[in-house]
Amino acid sequence: MADQSVLRQSSLLGRLMLDYETTNELGLVDGLLVDVNQGKVVALVCKGPVWQRQRPVYSWQQLVNIGKDSIVLHAQGAEQSQAAAQPMVGLEVWTDMGNCVGQIVDYRLERDGAVIQYLFAQPGQAGLYGLDPEAIISAGRKRIMVSSRAIEQAKYYADEAIPMAQQDWQATAQTTAQSLADQMQQRAQGWSDYAQEHWRSEDVNEQLRSTGRQLQDKTQGLRSQLNQQVFKAKKRLSPLNKALENTLENALDKLSEPSSQADSPPIDLDSFEVWEDDE
Structure with a gap:
């Protein structure tokens, strides 16, 4: 037969709490508070009506008796600090x-x-x-x-x-452990993917820098070739430009000179013979 003087914390949860003076229902046992240093339960937490915002806490010293169906206590006992209880x-x-x-x-x-x-x-x-x-x-x-x-x-x-x-x-503990293991694995995979992506990014950046240098070198080479071609073209066109200048100068000189021909003598009308018609 079990020792009736020994209680289980779980067996007290949900038990009705009655006021010794009024027999009014105070609520249900929601939990016990223990002072670890004393190794002793020092208070009960009461779960009251839904409109009651704060849960009342009653000292263990307020208890009158612990029955099978309810816990009887003095509801108006002296308040005690439960700061050390948990x-x-x-x-x-x-x-x-x-x-x-x-x-x-x-x-x-x-x-x-x-x-x-x-x-x-x-x-x-x-x-x-x-x-x-x-x-x-x-x-x-x-x-x-x-x-x-x-x-x-x-x-x-x-x-x-x-x-x-x-x-x-x-x-819950097993699920939590598995969840933590999964999280660690995901983090490790994430770091691995990040490292690979970082390395790829470095390779791409290096390739872009190399391509830029090559394009710059090619651009400078093309610019140099173009300057040489322009210089050669100017050199070839120089004699033609001089010939055109001479031709234009000669044409302008001719247009500006006076006419060198002598004036033609006037026509003498008297010198023409007139022949009469035969009758």
Whole structure:
């Protein structure tokens, strides 16, 4: 028979919370907050109506009793600071050697809130491992660190089922690992393609520079040849230009000279004989 004084964090989630003084429903248990240094649950987070923006937090000291169907507590208890408290479910478990060995999915606790054992799961393996609170070296908002020896000595519970809220964690972890591997492969392929494209670009640039130099050399050669041809043509046309100039000068000189012919004598009309017609 199971020890009734030992509770599972997962068994308290969703349980009704009642006010001891008024019997009013306060809401449902949404989570527990643990002070890691004390190794103790110090508060409960309540999920109230949908119009309630903030989730009320009740101190563990406000509890009156934990029943099978509800948790009874004093709703008007003294407020206490929970700055050092945090949720533990979902934290990654890392060793002091730098290895991630799993994730906390549940824990056992006494009715006074003292944590007996944290339960963590490993990707791809059924069952849970038990970890003593004293094994925790340090804790943050995303992960805890424990000694490698504590992991080696962790008790394995093959018949322990992963809580419903955490059953998809193993699949998520495997999917995440595969996704990271795919991303790394894509990045490596991307760098390879970039390098090849960069090298090709360098080759193309070098070819363009070489082609430009060749075109420049050919242009200079053609310009030199053209200058030589023009010089030769001018040299050939020089005598013709002089001959044309002389011809034009002679023609102009002739046009400007006075007529050298003597004036013709006038016609003497009296010298012509007139013959009469015979009758």
